[in-house]
Amino acid sequence: MNESATKDDVVLIAKRWKNKRGSLIMALHGLQNRFGYVPRDAAMELAEQMDVPLARIYEVITFYNYFKLKSPGKHVVSVCMGTACYLKGAPKLLKHASESLNISPGETSADGEFHLQMVRCVGCCGLAPVVTENETLLAKVTVDSLEAHLCKCKNKEKEKA
Amino acid sequence: MTKKIHAIINGLPVEVQAGVTILDAARQVSVHIPTLCKHPDLDATAACGICIVRVKGTAKMLRACCTPLEANMEITTEDPEIIQVRRSVIEMILSKHPNECLTCGRSQNCELQTLAAHFGLRQTHLDSIVPDLPLDETTHAVTLDPRKCITCGRCIQVCQQIQDVWALSFLQRGIDTRISAAGDIHLADSPCVRCGQCSAHCPTGAIVEYDDTEEVWEKLRDPEAFCVAQIAPAVRVAIGEAFDFPVGTNLTGKTYAALRRMGFKAVFDTNFGADLTIMEEAHEFIERFAHGKSVLPLVTSCCPAWVDFMEKFHSDIIPNFSSCKSPQAMVGSLAKTYFAEKNKIDPAKIFVVSIMPCTAKKFEILRSKEMSSSGYQDVDVSLTTRELARMIKQSGIDFHAVPEEQPDHLLGAYTGAGTIFGATGGVMEAALRTAHYLITGENPSRMEFHMTRGLQGIKEGEITVAGKTVRIAVAHGLGNVEKLLAKAREARAAGQDPPYHFVEVMACPGGCVGGGGQPYGVTDELRTKRAAGLYQEDQAGLWRCSHDNPYVQKLYEEYLGQPLGEKSEQLLHTTYRPRPTYHR
Structure with a gap:
């Protein structure tokens, strides 16, 4: 750039x-x-x-902790922990993402591919629980659907390599 | 007519205009509600919660600083529960505050320390969680210690609203909130113009002047050095506050004496430099006004924070700026040339210390190559009034008992016109007196130009001299400058006559009497009293026009030749350049 x-x-x-x-x-x-x-x-x-x-x-x-002052990873995975998402199981999703990507919330993976974070309310509580990956919004997320999406991201990067 | 409100405070009936806060209403009946974040210059932000009071019929305690008194309110300002809440607030603030009072720049003069003392806090029950944040001394004018910040927001209000500089802001939030240069960088890289109003309004030691006293002590102890001092107009009527003199007492003679006892070999007066500034600037004005040389309005340049502000944000008006150096800089260059030559002293050994009401003067002495016009740095160190007060105390000088002395010539005599430089409008008034003389050949029949006096943010007026109208404007507090400049620019763009012929700007509210380096606790009441001390001296003086100063006349005869002459240009004038900074 x-x-x-x-x-x-x-x-x-x-x-x-x-x-x-x-x-x-x-x-x-x-x-x-x-x-x-x-x-x-x-x-x-x-x-x-x-x-x-x-x-x-x-x-x-x-x-606002949503804004970042440092460059995050290529894929920014934001797990919404707003009230609605929280009640619909967001903590479970966060734990899974953390294990799958091997980083804690707020961290960027060593290869710079992934950044995981919590956000409070994306503004579409009707779709709770919500996870976003860059511009992509995942609605009514389950552990399986989240893992599927993360795999897709990982594979995309592998293909590029 | 505004409505009158009747209410009861601590059983005392009170009557105030509608809109007056509970805090101010209470003061009318001699009830002093404690405050911490509130400053009389600034809007209430209700940040700290110390001023809570109880209103009969409501369960909630209200903040007196921002709650207007309402009809028939029955207010209690002290009871055991109120006191307990206030103590808890203080305790919480102290738990985040470094326990460094003994080595703090505000010790014995700190509003938090005083409050804690008044409430008799002998122990705290909360764990200390002082944040680990670095000092910012990059400006060499003010020192920012964000650990000592109690997040009252006064400095930010002053910097953003009164001064329109936007160098300071809060970052983050909640318990992590911290004061910082805007954009989380160093203050020296920010739009900061070093006016020091943040330090004048800070209740604690989070922002204080950068201390240069050690370098001065070293030189005073050096037998090779020939140390000379000069004191600014506004210093003489404010230094007494550090020694419990009534506000506004003129202590010129005692200050000279104290400086000599500290070891200065000659004591000059910046007022002499002020008279000289007027000689040069009034001639500059006549050149532009009567002979059409260069553009109007002519804009004053004595205030270094204003010069910095102009170079950063308004460099399109550089052609309007007076090329005159400030009085401090003029005395500095002459001390190492004229004074040195006449007294056969090696200028390399002369060490010039200026005592200023100002933190920006610390920057001015280094701002451009013209500040070394004598071949050496013209002023070596600039101290604030606060630093001088400390040095006097440290020297063991009994400031009350020390007899008054006279300044040293050749750079010591001054007129009333030089003295009033310290108050907003003073430079304009002094310049008008001499401009009148230059146009008509006579001094004005009335020396006082009242339109330039007082604390109104922008003062405008017209005077008629020999049938010609001179339109003037005076602004103080940098936030007021924009309006004047907008008017001037509009006229320029439209090809019209300028709205003003002559403009004076001082960065600090009230002018130098309210400078960022003056004793703490400034309010409009203090600014007015300090200014009154200067006007009194002007009125009582033998000479009230700069051109009547016999030592200024002698200087031109013996050394400089004439105002705006070659030698004057070399020693007494400067240049400006844009200093772009990021957007404020």
């Missing part, structure tokens, strides 16, 4: 949200979706483009 490509991406994200009040969080989601985390350079560029103090941006991205 070269520098100007990064800047163009940020400009695009900022353009989308700039004139909507209270949309800083959405723009930051945009950044994290694009880069997998919120790189400092991108945050600085976003500040410039959206006319928001960098101080404000860091207040937000350090307040």
Whole structure:
């Protein structure tokens, strides 16, 4: 990824949200979706483009633990531990993912392929329990369906190799 | 007319305007509700919970700082349960606070220490969980120790709202909340302009001035060094607070004496430099105003935090900036040239220490190559008023008993115009006096330009000199600057006449009397009293116009030639450059 490509991406994200009040969080989601985390350079560029103090941006991205300041793995597996998902068995899913990937929540695998994390509420409680892998949303997840998806990811990486 | 509210506080009837908080209403009937996070300059954030009170008929305790008094409220500010809650809050804060009072920069002057003492906490029942966070001394102007932060948020409010600098913010949340330079970097890499208002508003030792006293002691003990000092206008009316003098007492003569007893071989006055600044700046103004050389408005440049702010965020107005160095820098360069030559002292041995109400002056002395115009660093160390107070105490000087002394010439005599530099609007007033003289050949019939005085954030006015109207504006507190600049830019873009001809800006609310390096506890009441001390000296003085200063006249005759002349340009003027920083 070269520098100007990064800047163009940020400009695009900022353009989308700039004139909507209270949309800083959405723009930051945009950044994290694009880069997998919120790189400092991108945050600085976003500040410039959206006319928001960098101080404000860091207040937000350090307040919400969903935002990451460091590069995570290629596949970010987020297990929702919000109330609905929790009651529908999310802890079991988290334990399974942790064992299957051999990392604890909050960690990135040594090969940089997987990052596992807990999140609190993805905002679709009707589909609980929910797990996301990057942009893919897995609904009404069971241990088996989770394992199937993780296997698919692992195989994809093997094929590439 | 606003509604009057009648209520009862601790059995005492109270009447206030609608909207007044319980805290302020209580003070009217001499009931002092303890506070910690609340500062009179700032909006209440209700962060700490010390000021809780009980209102009859409600189970919940309310925070007095942010709750308006309502009609017929019956308020209790002290009872065993209230005291117990307050003690618990203090105990929780202390459990997260390092137990380092004896070596802390705020010892004996700390609002948390005082509160703990008032509540007689002799032991704590909570485990200590002091976070392990590094010091940030990168600015060499203020020292940030995030471990000592009690997350009251005052510094952030000052930095973001009053100063519009956005160098400080909270990061993370809950028990992990910490104060940091914005973006979690070093303060020196942030938009920080080193005004030090964060340190002036911090209730604890989390932000204090960077201490340079050790280097000064070393030089004072060095028999080879020829140490000289200069004191800024605002220092003389504030230093007394550290020695329990009434606020605003002018202690110029005692300060000279104390400095000599500490070992300074010559004591100058920055007010002399202020008079010189006016000579140069008023001529600059006339060049622009009457002869159309360069753009208007002319903008003052004495305040280093303002200069830094302008270079970081408003570099398009560099052409409007006065090229005059600040009074501190002028005295520094002349001490190592004019004074050195006249007294046959090797300038390499002269060590110039400036006593300033300011933390940004510590940066100014190094800000550009023009700060070494004498061939040496013109000012070697800049100390704050607070540091000088400590040095006097350390020296065992009885500041009350020490007799008043006179400054050393050639850089010591000053006029009332130089003195009032320390208050917002003072530079403008002083410049107008001399500009009037330069245009008409006479001093103004009334020396006071009241439109420039007082604590209103932006002051605008017009004066007529020899049939010409001069439009002026004065701003203090950097947050007020944007509005002035927006107006000037709009006119410039539209090709219209500038809205102002002359603009004064001081970064700190109240000007230098409210500077970030002044004794702690500043409020508008203190700012007003300190300024009054300066205006009093101006009124009582023999000379009230900078051009009447005989030593300034002598300096031009013997050494500089004329204002804006070649030698003046070399020693008394500077340049500016954009210093881009990230977006604030």
